[in-house]
Amino acid sequence: MLRWAPYPFVRIVLSFIAGIGLYFWLGAQLGQALWLLMAVFSAFVAAAILARKYKSAFATDVAGILALLTFVVLGYVTVHQRTELNQPDHIAHLKAAPSYYKGVVDDYVLQKPGYQSTVLEVEQVQVNGHWQQATGKVQLSVPHDSEKKYELRYGDVLLVKGSPQEVAPPLNPNQFDYKAYLGNKGIYHQHYLQPLQYQKIAADPPNLILYYSILLRRNLDAVLQERVGQKREYAIASALILGVKDELDNSIRQAYADTGTMHVLAVSGLHVGLIYGVLMFLFGRFTATARQRWFGTILVLAALWLYAFVTGLSPSVLRAVLMFSLVAIGMALRRRTVIYNTIAFAALALLYLNPYNLLEVGFQLSFLAVLGIVYLQPRLYGLLAVRSRPLDFLWALFTVALAAQLATFPLGIYYFHQFPVYFWLANILVVPLATWVLFSGVAALAFSWVPGLSWLLFQVHFWLIWLMNEFNLWLQRWPQAILSAIDITAGQTWLLYLIMLAFILFLALKRLRYLALAVGMVAILSGQEMWEQVQQRQQRQLVVYSVRGSTGIGLVQGQQALVLADSALLQKQQSYTFSVQPHLRQLGIAQPKQVPFVSPEAPAVSLPDGNQLLVWQGQRWLILSRPPKLQPKPGFAVDYLMLRQNVRLKPEQLQAYTFSKLVLDGSNAPWYRQRLHQQLDTLGIAYVDVAESGAFVLEL
Incomplete structure (x- = not known):
């Protein structure tokens, strides 16, 4: 029997997610729904008082259900409040197109061939000769053909001539919906600028911490570009250490995707987890007294958040740093940390700040990968007892890669339409190599001012990246290295996860009905595929x-x-x-x-x-x-x-x-x-x- 009592935050975050999904389904039909939130919350308080007074199991159950319903409505209300399009002064609601508009650069500046892309937070617009306050975000594309590395900086205030255009919907069947992708980020307009169509008039960074974080990342990126030398290896170093992917070549990017190791280039949970593991190894000995435990924890937290600062405070790193910070604090309190509650609390905090995170591919894959590693990896690892320490280390790496791949397998096929056959082999070598690349790169940057030592560290860093690249390119050429052109629907993706869940429940609880349920869903999925094949042959x-x-x-x-x-x-x-x-x-x-x-x-x-x-x-x-x-x-x-x-x-x-x-x-x-x-x-x-x-x- 499944017991929910030890996992309160799991119940809460699932309810909150249900409320977010309700808004995505209904839209703003209920308005702000604050009246509904107050009604459900009042009912919960009344039921809780009655349950405490009369010690009734029924009243306790009702109070629990009403509490979860409160979080459902809270999820709905949160999405409504975080949706910028609901603001009355949003540029989408202007009665006439503006002649000019003013705003501040409020995002990273991405380098593209021939132009640079960023987001402008609109502050004012000029309509019919009159300036007025306005809100909204515009995806800007600025031509870049000068010798300057960046045309724009975070915090630049721009005066732009012309009117931004609504983002166009996809024009071909099944094409990537860029309009929906930007809409999930609160961006509904875009503007392709000419060189003389905009002017910098001031500098006013909305967030000074983010401003200095981006500035530091740019300076470190310049050091990597100068000291690593070769463009291919520099692009990997910048992506893996700092999260800057502007210079990644399409061929090398495809090689990592085809071998199932693209995750090592996305600065996120893997990198933060590696740093957390090393920090806990170094400071884990401070456990004798409460003061020592908190001293070690503060050092760990400082290092984690420093790494987040160095990498530009990107959302993926912040997700991972928040999660590991909660784990570290739980260990310092010496409480039995239930990792599922930690993961759920991190998800709840991130979704409350931005409920549209739920639609982000990176958010979905990262949390599923962590859940897969937490639940599946120990069980897979326990299937084989390896006495040799080197072989045991390889077996542990293999089970980590397998657990993460199994947990993200249906979603990966749905989004990327391919499956890397040799992911298990690639991860056994690439993950340890990426670990050494990360630490050697961080050490090289830290000691870049020391002659001799910095040269040696950068040389080690370069050849490790070269070896990792060559291995991926070699593995990419293996026969049937990638199963491509796989297309499944959202419904089939859910069905695959339900099949996996049914098999897990069967193995965990030893109940035949779960196996029968899994087999039944496999039959449904097979029937769908056969019917689809019949239709496709007639098209x-x-x-x-x-x-x-x-x-x-x-x-x-x-x-x-x-x-x-x-x-x-x-x-x-x-x-x-x-x-x-x-x-x-x-x-x-x-x-x-x-x-x-x-x-x-x-x-x-x-x-x-x-x-x-x-x-x-x-x-x-x-x-x-x-x-x-x-x-x-x-x-x-x-x-x-x-x-x-x-x-x-x-x-x-x-x-x-x-x-x-x-x-x-x-x-x-x-x-x-x-x-x-x-x-x-x-x-x-x-x-x-x-x-x-x-x-x-x-x-x-």
Whole structure:
């Protein structure tokens, strides 16, 4: 029988999470719901008084249920209060677009190729010539082509000309929803600035502690860049020690992702846990008296929070530091710390400060990994008794990696659509290497002012990173190193976790009904997969994708697909991965074939004037990328006519063709599309602009 009594914070945080989920489901339909919170809390107080007076088990149960309901409503109220869009002076509620706006840089500045990205906290806007107070966050993109490392700094006050735009929704099926991603951070607008479109007018950091933390991190990053030397190794050092990933190369990033070791590059629970373990080993001897225990605990807490300060006080590090700080304090109090209560309290504190943390992938994965390590690792470790200390250490590392991977396995597949087959082998070597990389890097930075010693430490640091990189690249080349193109729904993700929970309950409680429940859910999941396979074999689609500056046409038949792409799309693999691949993966197509738009493999006929006639599955598409020089014969008709690459023609020429609808693809420039919109509307020609309305999907 499961006993809840020792885990009060687990019950509380689950109730609070239920309230957060209720808000995400209902929205602001209940308003601020303060009246509901007061009503439920008053009912709880009344029930608690009655339970204490009459010593009734029923009244005690009612009081407990009402207490949990209070936290449910508190979760709902907290989300409403933390949602910036609910503020009456938010820029989303302006009646007219502002001409200018003023705000302060309130986030890290991220380096991107050719530009830098940050967040501006709006303070004032100018509407119709009048300045007024306003709130809201704007994702800014600032061009960067100067020799300066950073164009902007945290705390810079900017005057910006123009009006920020609402973040656009995804334009292709199953594409990553960047609008929702930014919305979870309270950002609903973005602005791509030109060099003379903004001006720094002051410096007023909202948080001086964060300001100096970011400044220190930048200085240490500059030391790493100078002393490590090689760009690849420097990028790993900066990411692993300081959490700065601006210079990470896509190929090395992919290698770590494919081997299941990407977590070592994300400064979070692993790094803080390693530092905590070393600190406890060093200061764990101070246990004789209460004064010694608290002296050791204060040293541990100081070191942990100093590391958080050095890494820029990033949310992932703060999560881990808070959790380990609570564990350290619990040990100092000499109370039997229930780790699940500690984890739950840390989650409750973080969710109260920002309930949208619940939707953050990093938040979900980090807490699931910790829960997996806490519960599963000791049980996995106990399956095998190893007498050799080195082998026992390797077995412990293996069980830690396996426990974390099992706990995050369904969620990892849902978000990243892949599974690293050799994660167990990679983690056995990479985690110890990353440990030495971390400590050697910290030591090298600490003694960077000492000649000779600093050179030696940086050399050790460099070659450890080189070895770790080469091992990951080597392992990435192994056969079947990664299972990719796996697509599951949110419902199937929950089902996988329920199956795992049922198996755990069966093993823990030895009750056959849990095994039967797990087997039943496996049958349901298998039935869903088989039905999905049947549907996918029958599907036929012609899709014109919305890809900025490119042409991409998907021809889907069953579980096979041919993607017709122009040279711009073929050369930009990132555009294909972001815009096209998610839809094909959702359709169950693991290996679509990409071919040039004009090639023998494409089911298109090249016309004498350089245009194409696409004939596929009974569909005929006339695709114009050059001025048409051929007059259609009487009775010649096509299903669709598509314009690409800003083809020069007069809209009146289109009246010579017979077609049901005109399609403008993403290779056309904005000025061209806007001019053509007006002309097509005047002529009464029906059209679809995929750059505005999203991908055109034709079910056949």
